[in-house]
Amino acid sequence: MSEERSLNFIEQIVEEDIANGVNDGRVLTRFPPEPNGYLHIGHAKSIVVNFGIAQQYNGKTNLRFDDTNPVTEDTEYVESIKADIKWLGFTWDKELYASDYFEQLYAFAVKMIEKGLAYVEDATAEEIAAAKGTPTTPGTPTPARSRSVAENLDLFQRMRNGEFKDGEKTLRAKIDLASPNMHMRDPLMYRIKHAHHHRTGDKWCIYPMYDFAHGQSDSIEQITHSLCTLEFIPHRPLYEWFINELEIFPSHQYEFARFNMSYTVMSKRKLKQLVEEKIVAGWDDPRMPTLSGLRRRGYTPSSIRNLCERVGLQKREYMIDFSLLEFCIREELNKSANRVMAVLDPVKLVITNYPADKVEILTAENNPEDESAGSRQLYFSNTLYIEREDFMENPPKKFFRLGPGLVVRLKNAYVIQGESVEKDADGNITTIYATYLPGTKSGEENSNMTVKGTIHWVSAEHAASAEVRLYDRLFTSENPGSEEGDFKTFINPDSLQVIRNAMVEPALLQASPGDRFQFMRKGYFTVDADSTPEKVVFNRTVTLKDAWAKEKAKS
């Protein structure tokens, strides 16, 4: 067979661990989203990594919601996250919540206090920050740092009891105020929030911080390889310090570079802003990089998985070209999507030498890339709609379409020759007149005559009207998140164009939401959930590559 794909650095670590009998060769990963927003394509990368590694090495993956901050989290997000993971094609072993461990985490905190490694702080956020020093100057202890174990135990119990207001007290680890790693300068373990939690309700008014919940949850679940993104590297010493001092199962953290893509933003905060300020229609707006948005746009789960795998896994930061995502979906849809004809910007074409009352039924193959896709029937008559841009009155040399005297093939039908046009008062073409060449119908004796161009069409009398939504990139800047100022100033004003009266093959009236088609010469489209029996709505997933557009752009 072909040579093996080389192992990425995580696979190397896992294989080494298995070879050395670490955890008896057991592999258990976890995907730990915070339920405070919808999953995006960056999360897909993390899902593919975490679930993929486990699958590869006979392991399992837990889905664990990192729900330690009640004010931002909600069950709406829990449900969407679960749906998106399933859609991507992955199955988790256990569905878990960090909030399931609150009692255990509380006991861990008590243990830290008893060991003299945690204390209740009285200082405000500002005072704590000031006393932390700077990266180059050590911090200074607050008076609370020298409290007795007994007093800390009592105070922490009273924090839990609700005797203090938000922010009045915190629990801090007692580590090293002079550490060059700021995360080791007595980090917060617990804070007071009198807030309703989406799962524990009003049971708790103190909640653990990420650093005193994540690693401990990993350990409780006996996660073997805790895979996260680069920004958690400075947290690793703390992750290990807590596990070590708590003397609990030694999970290990490994970090990989997060997924970035050009012409979009990936931060949940920014995506949320787009939704809340109604710049997009919702989390599943087809322009959003969310999984629900990509789904509605027509992207397949396999195209997204494929993209994640192509990108690989490494520690250096990167920015993926939008064009790679487009390549992945085109590659798949080219093989699987049935071809149909849809005229997005219709202009009437009358064939003057074809009988006005005649209707022919022609046969068209559904997918030249897949014989098993079969064929369908098309109505042909003397009055058609063709694409306005497929006709030019004064065409340049390389224009292989219709014009006065120019010959072109109507896909699956006859060869025609352009004759004349009719215009309205403003000079816009209202009707194009042409003649057809008898015997040139697809399959007939003269059908092999060579013609430079082929255009798509629909029979005017038989066509159905449809709404088509053309999407383009949401931002005009390659990296809007890193630009100076408000990222919203780089919104692409033309990211959505709605066509209310496209003319399509009548059979498309029967299509269901989620169905995918190639509109010949135009792109790949999917049926939107907004469709009704009277009006089908199509979203453009991606255009076809367009050599003519490039040719035009040159001049």
Next chain:
RNA sequence: UGCCUGAUAGUAUAACGGUAGUACGACAGACUCUGACUCUGUUUGUCUUGGUUCGAAUCCAGGUCAGGCAACCA
């Protein structure tokens, strides 16, 4: 200024001391009843300076550049 990461064509990735290869993009051409698909070809790269070695993208040292870290966010 402290600590931590990292650096291979435009983008992304491979080569694990022995010919710098692949994909996407771009460009040129062939084919075409989709200016699609497919096929062929072209272009462009090891951050830098030293060192080790018969031999360095790879090992070592210095430098440069980029990113991260001083939330009661995760």
